[in-house]
Amino acid sequence: MSPKTLYDKIWDAHVAHEAEDGTSLLYIDRHLVHEVTSPQAFEGLRMAGRKVRAPEKTIAVPDHNVPTTPDRVNGIDNPESRIQVEALDKNAKEFGVHYYPVSDVRQGIVHIVGPEQGWTLPGMTVVCGDSHTATHGAFGALAHGIGTSEVEHVLATQTLIQKKSKNMKVEITGKLRPGVTAKDITLSVIGETGTAGGTGYVIEYCGEAIRDLSMEGRMTVCNMAIEGGARAGLIAPDETTFTYIKGRPHAPKGAQWEAALTWWKTLFSDDDAHWDKVITIKGEDIAPVVTWGTSPEDVLPITAKVPAPEDFKGGKVDAAKRSLDYMGLKPGQPLTEIEIDTVFIGSCTNGRIEDLRAAAEILKGKKIKDGMRAMVVPGSGLVRAQAEEEGLADIFKEAGFEWRMAGCSMCLAMNPDQLSEGERCASTSNRNFEGRQGYKGRTHLVSPAMAAAAAVTGHLTDVREMM
Numbered sequence: 001m002s003p004k005t006l007y008d009k010i011w012d013a014h015v016a017h018e019a020e021d022g023t024s025l026l027y028i029d030r031h032l033v034h035e036v037t038s039p040q041a042f043e044g045l046r047m048a049g050r051k052v053r054a055p056e057k058t059i060a061v062p063d064h065n066v067p068t069t070p071d072r073v074n075g076i077d078n079p080e081s082r083i084q085v086e087a088l089d090k091n092a093k094e095f096g097v098h099y100y101p102v103s104d105v106r107q108g109i110v111h112i113v114g115p116e117q118g119w120t121l122p123g124m125t126v127v128c129g130d131s132h133t134a135t136h137g138a139f140g141a142l143a144h145g146i147g148t149s150e151v152e153h154v155l156a157t158q159t160l161i162q163k164k165s166k167n168m169k170v171e172i173t174g175k176l177r178p179g180v181t182a183k184d185i186t187l188s189v190i191g192e193t194g195t196a197g198g199t200g201y202v203i204e205y206c207g208e209a210i211r212d213l214s215m216e217g218r219m220t221v222c223n224m225a226i227e228g229g230a231r232a233g234l235i236a237p238d239e240t241t242f243t244y245i246k247g248r249p250h251a252p253k254g255a256q257w258e259a260a261l262t263w264w265k266t267l268f269s270d271d272d273a274h275w276d277k278v279i280t281i282k283g284e285d286i287a288p289v290v291t292w293g294t295s296p297e298d299v300l301p302i303t304a305k306v307p308a309p310e311d312f313k314g315g316k317v318d319a320a321k322r323s324l325d326y327m328g329l330k331p332g333q334p335l336t337e338i339e340i341d342t343v344f345i346g347s348c349t350n351g352r353i354e355d356l357r358a359a360a361e362i363l364k365g366k367k368i369k370d371g372m373r374a375m376v377v378p379g380s381g382l383v384r385a386q387a388e389e390e391g392l393a394d395i396f397k398e399a400g401f402e403w404r405m406a407g408c409s410m411c412l413a414m415n416p417d418q419l420s421e422g423e424r425c426a427s428t429s430n431r432n433f434e435g436r437q438g439y440k441g442r443t444h445l446v447s448p449a450m451a452a453a454a455a456v457t458g459h460l461t462d463v464r465e466m467m
């Protein structure tokens, strides 16, 4: 047998039919659904008189539009948001799919709920009408976003038409230095490859620094594969993965667990597998980073200065000028002198329990800067409950943070949590596009620990000085 990558193995195990030009019909093991990209898909089924083919493999949860203040039990003010969430409610019940409504403690961001409930397992194909589906690749699942018409296709057939991507290996060797996290890894990789570097590829992240990460950290890394342009990100499963999964509500049990484990242990890239592209980064070379511009590739170590447009080449000069202008920054200004007024800790990138622990560790016994607006939005109701049990919520509240209910929140401006014009936020989310967190709002992407540090000092801060 010819050697295969992990991606090749999962792909081969799911091809139901392959046409001559390589276009394939893939079987889909898990279909996650949220309120933004599913209403038309369900409506299409309804109009055609079709059913959901595999409701037991379909999981729905509202996340983008839901308010995160406790008074959300009284309903959603914004009519557009309300329509989307109510449509999901109706569709989930009518079509009989698994559903976690806002009133359920298990509700949260779809990419946090799936793994948490044991829906996401190694070797699976996982899709969702959402680009950050890449998150689930942390389990060694082939997971990626799809469009609304594909959502309808998967709902109706449990299959997806796909062309195979190329194989790319991103190796992070050795150990990380203190203060450096999974978020710094994933942003640094994009800094190296650019936002188009992964286009046409599925990335497998490997190396000692990746192996050393918890499942939470691995999800953070894979979450941003899409920001580097890749179709999906993958990490081969190992004991860390199996320990995380075991005992979760929808994980296999008993003899099924043993059988699954036997297969999962074959899910790695063979030694002499072929890679179309390889990138290697030394773990010790990665610093705590921050973005200065309006693209995730605009990333630098926190010790750096705001770059000048002339530092870039070709078309990137104009992009840098525009970024600096939008962000209101001057070349040569130390990044640590950039003052911020808002801190957002949350999102499918960094809204898990370990992220909250890392931020709380920095905040313990401290207060946020006067006038700072700071909020923690746990990625799910269960993350929230656990953080309360561990005393993290008290640390956040005593420091001056708002302690919110689960949802996408200020990661994107689809709900009441938004930046106002000119506001500047240190955010643990994954996109710093113009207006992403609110009209004319400005975003600096950072790790949870770096966000916490900035909340205390009032400016972008090297977290290592607070450790």
Ligand SMILES: CC(C)[C@H](C(=O)O)[C@@H](O)C(=O)O
Binding pocket: 036, 037, 064, 129, 130, 131, 132, 145, 412
């Ligand atoms: C709303 C949704 C389609 C979108 C995505 O696909 O990623 C959102 O989750 C985002 O992060 O921008």
Ligand code: SF4
Binding pocket: 063, 064, 109, 111, 130, 132, 347, 348, 349, 407, 408, 411, 412, 429, 430
């Ligand atoms: S948290 Fe942000 S990135 Fe993740 S699904 Fe929600 S909007 Fe998209």
